[in-house]
Amino acid sequence: MAFIISCLAFLIMLIVAKKALAKEDTSLYTREQIATARHNVKTYDWAKTELDQVLSKADSWTERSDEELWNLITGQEIPRGIHVNPNLGCPSCGRNVYKFGNYPWIVSIDRPWKLECPACQEIWPKNDFDPFHRSGLGDGGVFRRHLADDSLLFNTDHPGIEDELRGYAVDDGQGWVDNDGERWWFIAFYSHYCTWTVLPEAATALATAYLYTGDQRYAYKAAVI
Numbered sequence: 001m002a003f004i005i006s007c008l009a010f011l012i013m014l015i016v017a018k019k020a021l022a023k024e025d026t027s028l029y030t031r032e033q034i035a036t037a038r039h040n041v042k043t044y045d046w047a048k049t050e051l052d053q054v055l056s057k058a059d060s061w062t063e064r065s066d067e068e069l070w071n072l073i074t075g076q077e078i079p080r081g082i083h084v085n086p087n088l089g090c091p092s093c094g095r096n097v098y099k100f101g102n103y104p105w106i107v108s109i110d111r112p113w114k115l116e117c118p119a120c121q122e123i124w125p126k127n128d129f130d131p132f133h134r135s136g137l138g139d140g141g142v143f144r145r146h147l148a149d150d151s152l153l154f155n156t157d158h159p160g161i162e163d164e165l166r167g168y169a170v171d172d173g174q175g176w177v178d179n180d181g182e183r184w185w186f187i188a189f190y191s192h193y194c195t196w197t198v199l200p201e202a203a204t205a206l207a208t209a210y211l212y213t214g215d216q217r218y219a220y221k222a223a224v225i
């Protein structure tokens with residue numbers, strides 16, 4: 001429901017903005033440049049190759065629902081971090097993880113909110129953040145920590161109330177603090193990767209696909225992001 005209300009609010013905003021700030025022409029590229037690009041991708045092999053590369057990236061995004069795209073963008077109450085724990089590395093195998101680079105964690109939006117250590121293959125965090133995140137979505141589908149259901153914060157491998165590992169590697173978005181007081185930013189790393197790596201690539205691919213083809217499906221999905 002929040003998503004639908006947000007979309008309606010966005011549409012109303014667009015209508016109002018259209019009246020107040022109606023564009024009279026293109027901004028980044030002239031009509032002539034756009035026509036030339038669209039002519040080239042139909043005419044020259046080098047341009048067709050460029051188009052194919054762009055569409056191979058953009059098409060996977062048009063297959064995702066609007067709500068899925070909308071929910072990929074994390075709110076400001078979920079920090080973004082470039083390291084899980086820069087000094088200690090991985091909770092399981094330590095600095096072995098850095099044998100795979102400075103930013104070694106394996107992440108994918110097809111495995112939401114999870115990081116895999118390339119050295120020991122452990123998956124972090126140990127809680128299922130997705131239902132917790134959904135429980136905290138407020139106005140506009142934006143996560144609000146105070147709305148989220150804390151009863152959903154537990155290690156899914158050790159869910160028992162009396163289990164001493166129930167709280168192990170559980171991250172509510174602010175990182176997991178271990179018994180030594182060390183903080184591990186699993187969700188922040190995922191959020192950084194998702195927000196600042198995947199989504200800009202998606203928006204760029206979709207916008208470029210629209211530029212080259214004029215197909216409004218690409219422009220629409222870019223606008224959702």
Ligand SMILES: [Zn+2]
Binds near residue numbers: 090091093094119122
């Ligand atoms: Zn590891």
